[in-house]
Amino acid sequence: MPEGDSVWQAAARLHRALAGRELTRSDLRVPRLATVDLTGRTVLDVTARGKHLLTRVEGDLTLHSHLRMDGAWKVFGTGQRWTGGPDHQIRAILGVEDRTAVGYRLPVLELLGTSEEEKAVGHLGPDLLGPDWDPERALANLLADPGRALGEALLDQRNLAGVGNVYKSEICFLLRVTPWLPVGALPADLAARLPVVAKKLLEANRDRPQRNTTGHRTQDLFVYGRARRPCPRCGTTIRVADQGDGSRERPTYWCPTCQTGPAPAPGSPAARRIRPHPRPTD
Structure with missing residues (x-):
């Protein structure tokens, strides 16, 4: 699962590609948004809120997405091959003149009023990378x-x-x-x-x-x-x-030596049987 820093980076990439520019392509591939067309609207900004992504579009609209375990937003230039996964995993396409943002495997994708963003993210605590950090x-x-x-x-x-x-x-x-x-x-x-x-x-x-x-x-x-x-x-x-x-x-x-406090005993149901030296993942 992407962490706050990864989502912050994703928001920064999307903001650089889309913010201040008019959408020339809009394709939201989830049933409840299938008829929504954002073409012609200007993207105002893309902001991370914890692990949530908020793409704000003129007209008091925010496209809210969450990556959860394996979702991803990729940005591609004109003529560049899309490499985020097979086409059937695409959930959103937002394009401007020379850039296209493609959302793969997005488990959460909804359109809401920008003035109503708290409905999606109001439950979150202070954002470690946000202006509300406390x-x-x-x-x-x-x-x-x-x-x-x-x-x-x-x-x-x-x-x-x-x-x-x-x-x-x-x-x-x-x-x-x-x-x-x-x-x-x-x-x-x-x-x-x-x-x-x-x-x-x-x-x-x-x-x-x-x-x-x-x-x-x-x-x-x-x-x-x-x-x-x-x-x-x-x-x-x-x-x-x-x-x-x-x-x-x-x-x-x-580390069972350096870190004090309770922990599962070796061989307990919680203890994992793993291959040696697994690679770290999100």
Whole structure:
């Protein structure tokens, strides 16, 4: 699943290609929008809100999309071959004179009034990469359910918007606690650091083509996707197990030595059987 930095980059690409320009092609391939034609309207801007994309068009219209697990927006030049997937996976096409934005496998695509965007994104917590970022409010949201596992709370976009499964594992490693530690058990100093660390990681990566949380060229991530490899701090073998976020189980990585707190025991139902050295993914 794309994380906040990836969606921010997608919004920036779409904005550069479309903003301030008149649409010469509009094709929305979902049943409820099949008769909608935005041709002739000017795209005002494209903005990321957490993991949501808002394409604002003149006439108080916003095309709201969400990438979820494997959706993508691709931008192509005139004559360039479209490479985002087979045609039957295309859900949206927005074209201007020399650029075409193509949305593949978009599980969420809806048209709403720009003045009514809160219906789609009003439930989100402070956006780590947005102008509404408020670390105190984000922390208060996280602490509102003190018995909830930290990893689950971080993935809940109602608390703070932009953290995905990669950053969840990396943030917990940097705080030296396991993703299963109850939020309320976080020491006060670590709780205060949490929104600062999250903001720093996403902000540092919003303009990078390759995500890096370590600051080193030879290793991009501390623990995510590194099961069965040595911890970069202590050398202990990194472990992986499933953790739920209220909607699905997600692979979660941690060091059993460096990170304190509860965690699934080896061989438990949550523990994953994996191939050695899987590649990190979104």
